[in-house]
Amino acid sequence: MNIGIIGTGVVGQTLGTGLAAKGHSVKIGSREPQSEKLQEWQNQAGPNSSTGTLEETARFGDLIILATNWHGTENALALAGPDNLAGKVVIDTTNPLTFGAEGPSLGVGFSDSAGEQVQRILPESRVVKALNIVSAFMMLDPNALGETPDMFIAGNDAGAKKEVTTFLEGFGWPVIDLGGIQEARLIEAIAMVWVKYYFSVRNEGRHAFKLIR
């Protein structure tokens, strides 16, 4: 599958490397696709990997993974071009964090979410919130901590959620569908529990969630 990744931080690079290693063709999109950072990434990610502008990446991907800093998300999607993403499944990994004196907190919540905003920016795309509640290193390796946690997803398009579920199950994720994209409010709040535990208790990110029933 051709996978376009929008965002070049630890999430974009880790997913890019892992998905290329699994045989997918991966293009990672950036405002600076020729940067030294991305050339280094491409060298280690190997022959299935490439870099491009955000627009090239949006055109390239049959599946799109959004992995932008929240504050740059709207700009990144404008540069990618919503028309280039029309009809496509977009996995939204973002968390709408703001950083203040008290540390990180949710900048969007209660009556809106990053997932809903992304869906509004991309009205013709099929947005699925997923992967935002774990560290990048676990996104393709759910068994990394020795037990298998769960992955919550949300989105309006049943077919898109089915595709994303199959994609995630392929890596070993048990997937729990919480409903429409408005449930991203809850999933982003769960991510905040993850962030709080990271910054206030453990100072590292090797933890994840499991729904016991």
Ligand SMILES: NC(=O)c1ccc[n+]([C@@H]2O[C@H](COP(=O)([O-])OP(=O)(O)OC[C@H]3O[C@@H](n4cnc5c(N)ncnc54)[C@H](OP(=O)(O)O)[C@@H]3O)[C@@H](O)[C@H]2O)c1
């Ligand atoms: N880090 C994790 O383990 C983790 C886990 C779960 C969820 N998340 C969420 O996943 C997302 C990505 O996190 P990250 O840590 O990988 O990356 P990040 O460092 O927060 O940023 C990712 C990329 O966003 C792009 N960006 C930033 N400002 C922009 C702007 N004004 N316009 C366009 N693009 C802009 C940059 O790409 P270019 O400079 O190349 O254009 C940057 O490399 C975040 O929303 C984060 O909350 C992270």
